[in-house]
Amino acid sequence: MNGFVMTVLGPVDPAGLGAVDAHEHLFLHSAALQGDQFGDVDAMAREVESVQASGIDTIVELTPVGLGRSVTGLAAVSRQTGVHVVAATGYHRDAHYPAGHWVYREPASVLEEVLVADLTSGIDGRDWQGPQPSPSSHRAGIIKLGASYQRASAAERLRLSAGAAAARRTGAPVAVHCEIGTMGPELLDLLADDGVPANRVLLAHLDRNPDPGLHAELAARGAYLLYDTVGRIKYRPDSVLLELIGRMVDGGYGDKVLLGTDVGRRSQLRAYGGGPGMAVLGETFVPRLRALAGDDATAAILRTNPWTALTWSASE
Numbered sequence: 001m002n003g004f005v006m007t008v009l010g011p012v013d014p015a016g017l018g019a020v021d022a023h024e025h026l027f028l029h030s031a032a033l034q035g036d037q038f039g040d041v042d043a044m045a046r047e048v049e050s051v052q053a054s055g056i057d058t059i060v061e062l063t064p065v066g067l068g069r070s071v072t073g074l075a076a077v078s079r080q081t082g083v084h085v086v087a088a089t090g091y092h093r094d095a096h097y098p099a100g101h102w103v104y105r106e107p108a109s110v111l112e113e114v115l116v117a118d119l120t121s122g123i124d125g126r127d128w129q130g131p132q133p134s135p136s137s138h139r140a141g142i143i144k145l146g147a148s149y150q151r152a153s154a155a156e157r158l159r160l161s162a163g164a165a166a167a168r169r170t171g172a173p174v175a176v177h178c179e180i181g182t183m184g185p186e187l188l189d190l191l192a193d194d195g196v197p198a199n200r201v202l203l204a205h206l207d208r209n210p211d212p213g214l215h216a217e218l219a220a221r222g223a224y225l226l227y228d229t230v231g232r233i234k235y236r237p238d239s240v241l242l243e244l245i246g247r248m249v250d251g252g253y254g255d256k257v258l259l260g261t262d263v264g265r266r267s268q269l270r271a272y273g274g275g276p277g278m279a280v281l282g283e284t285f286v287p288r289l290r291a292l293a294g295d296d297a298t299a300a301i302l303r304t305n306p307w308t309a310l311t312w313s314a315s316e
């Protein structure tokens with residue numbers, strides 16, 4: 001099959017995705033988020049219903065291996081709401097894995113096979129917490145990787161290489177966590193050295209460092225700029241993000257911008273009594289973006305850009 005996007009309920013034609021929120025979490029447990037984890041199917045279905053009501057048709061769920069992924073939960077939420085969910089496999093930065101975790105112990109070949117299994121057979125029903133894999137019938141659609149603030153540790157580099165190998169073998173796209181918007185150029189270099197070109201890479205959290213010159217350079221290399229802290233006012237007002245998008249569109253990089261909210265904490269979800277909630281993108285930000293950048297640029301950012309970015313390429 002040519003030109004598909006893999007969702008938890010199977011491959012879909014890219015244009016069938018509709019409007020896309022390109023970075024969320026529906027199930028998440030991490031050592032770095034003590035007391036702020038979440039993963040209740042009914043609560044997340046309510047949150048996703050509000051996202052759907054705001055005009056979003058697809059959610060990219062970027063929870064990687066070992067951080068509370070629930071493949072049956074993702075499939076249930078998708079079936080219950082009718083919203084497409086693209087699930088991730090991959091590995092996060094060191095801060096999310098406690099000392100002694102198997103991700104530090106296993107060789108690159110094992111790290112790679114775990115990802116390929118999630119992408120080609122089906123995500124492990126136990127999220128690789130053993131004792132042996134039990135592949136589900138739901139495949140991952142994207143590889144999530146990560147580095148630390150201003151650096152990539154040796155362990156992170158090993159996991160980045162394993163992720164790149166899995167991307168080459170399967171054709172799946174790659175999303176990389178750039179801590180506080182750092183390491184974009186270096187991560188593109190590392191992935192390119194491992195055979196993954198920049199146009200297969202989504203750089204997450206770049207809006208934490210809203211530097212238009214830097215972003216233009218990254219987009220010129222072909223990378224997608226994932227602005228995924230919409231509505232997170234403690235970082236900066238949304239007006240800064242709107243201005244940044246305006247600069248990218250004016251500079252000819254409107255085809256490289258993707259949006260999300262990444263409300264990755266229980267306290268940020270309305271279903272748990274928190275805020276701003278996952279629907280802040282469609283409810284609040286998209287109308288402001290449309291007023292600023294117009295219908296065509298907004299449609300590119302929510303629709304055609306993610307359709308292209310999420311489509312699997314030919315594998316090796």
Ligand SMILES: [Zn+2]
Pocket residue numbers: 023024025062262264
């Ligand atoms: Zn995230």
